[in-house]
Amino acid sequence: MAKFLIVEARFYAHLNDMLIAGARGALEAAGTYKSLGRATVGVAVIIGGLQVYGGYQQDGGHFGYHAQTAAAGATGGLIGGWVGAEGGAAAGAAIGVWFGGVGVLPGAVIGGFVGGFFGSQAGSSIGSGVVNYYYDQK
Amino acid sequence: MKRLEISLNILHYSIYKTHYNLHLFANKINPFNLIHKLPFQKRRYEELGIDINKEINRAFADKDSGLSVMVAGGVLFGVIFFFLFAITNFLINAINDAASLSAGYFITFGLVSLIACYLFVFKKDKYLVYFKEFESWTKSESRKYAWISFIFIVAVLIMFCVSLGWHR
Numbered sequence: 001m002a003k004f005l006i007v008e009a010r011f012y013a014h015l016n017d018m019l020i021a022g023a024r025g026a027l028e029a030a031g032t033y034k035s036l037g038r039a040t041v042g043v044a045v046i047i048g049g050l051q052v053y054g055g056y057q058q059d060g061g062h063f064g065y066h067a068q069t070a071a072a073g074a075t076g077g078l079i080g081g082w083v084g085a086e087g088g089a090a091a092g093a094a095i096g097v098w099f100g101g102v103g104v105l106p107g108a109v110i111g112g113f114v115g116g117f118f119g120s121q122a123g124s125s126i127g128s129g130v131v132n133y134y135y136d137q138k
Numbered sequence: 139m140k141r142l143e144i145s146l147n148i149l150h151y152s153i154y155k156t157h158y159n160l161h162l163f164a165n166k167i168n169p170f171n172l173i174h175k176l177p178f179q180k181r182r183y184e185e186l187g188i189d190i191n192k193e194i195n196r197a198f199a200d201k202d203s204g205l206s207v208m209v210a211g212g213v214l215f216g217v218i219f220f221f222l223f224a225i226t227n228f229l230i231n232a233i234n235d236a237a238s239l240s241a242g243y244f245i246t247f248g249l250v251s252l253i254a255c256y257l258f259v260f261k262k263d264k265y266l267v268y269f270k271e272f273e274s275w276t277k278s279e280s281r282k283y284a285w286i287s288f289i290f291i292v293a294v295l296i297m298f299c300v301s302l303g304w305h306r
Contacts, residue, residue: 034203034211038260041212046219048299050244053223056302057238063303085205086161090170093194097182104188108197112205 037113044081044120048074069131076127077120084119085112147268152258152287153198154210154269155280161198161206162227165191201269211260218251218278224297231301235242 053073055066063071092111096103165171173179174190183190198205205208223239226247230237259265 033143034208037205037208038211038215041209042215043212044221045213045216046248049216049220049223053302061303082160082164085209086168087170088166089197090173090196091170093190093197094179097186097190098190104186104190104193105153105197106201108194108204108206110196113208113283116205120217 019117021048029074033113037084040113044077048077050126065135069128072127072131073124074127077124080123080126081116081120083123087091087113087119088115091115098135143264144268146218146254146258148272148283149217149287150158150210150214150237150265151269151272152205152284154289155284156200156288157206157213158199165195172259185231189248194247202229202263214259215251215255217291218254220298221294222250224294224301227246227301228297229274240265 011066025032048070051070055068055070056063056068089108089112092115093104095111096105096107099107171191174183175293179190196204196257225240225241229240272283274281
């Protein structure tokens with residue numbers, strides 16, 4: 001576990017208390033967003049797989065249209081998530097520098113998170129769209 | 139139990155390293171990096187005295203709460219879930235050919251993988267101790283474990299796909 005040492009000089013006790021509360025809050029927030037990030041990625045991976053399973057059942061035990069759409073959507077979602085996170089991190093860092101300079105790291109992380117989420121949605125739509133297009137052409 | 143803990147931490151570390159290396163590769167082709175070449179952005183980086191690429195790399199590499207460690211945690215959770223899914227699907231189909239997994243099973247798999255991840259990897263950031271240990275690996279050791287982890291993940295994916303169509 002990461003350990004943090006907060007040093008304070010208690011001249012103005014009420015101000016110190018507020019500053020300590022702020023620092024504690026920031027550390028707790030970092031822990032929360034890490035868990036949130038893990039949960040988002042984990043749930044996205046699991047939902048993709050379960051959609052393939054559902055599609056396979058819908059196709060009556062064959063890797064037919066529904067299973068293919070779900071598999072392409074899940075794969076597209078993973079790739080899109082990665083691409084989105086890379087783009088989001090670069091854009092987030094570029095925006096973050098305008099917030100006193102301390103915003104570079106949070107900007108990159110938040111940008112990566114947001115970009116990953118939207119990239120995953122777009123990638124999933126593109127993946128299933130490709131399968132739909134293929135079936136429309138048939 | 140200790141063995142399981144070490145194995146899960148090796149898997150977690152390998153996913154983290156792979157994701158970070160993918161990021162380093164993406165740096166070479168990421169069109170969004172062109173933003174950093176805009177004159178006003180460049181001026182700002184100079185004012186702050188920062189190397190923006192290094193800062194972005196830090197956002198990914200940070201072991202405490204970086205992007206790669208978040209992705210590694212999520213993927214580990216998913217891999218355990220699908221491992222349990224595939225094994226159970228094989229067993230259930232071996233007993234009853236017409237059986238299929240229901241929501242109850244999925245919730246159980248989710249809970250078991252969550253508990254496993256939490257107890258062996260995430261609890262009190264236990265993984266950081268393992269990361270420190272694994273960083274002292276030699277290049278060949280590092281490559282060996284990365285391959286083992288990769289093969290394990292591919293095997294879980296294959297097992298999952300095969301289990302869908304597997305009948306007694």
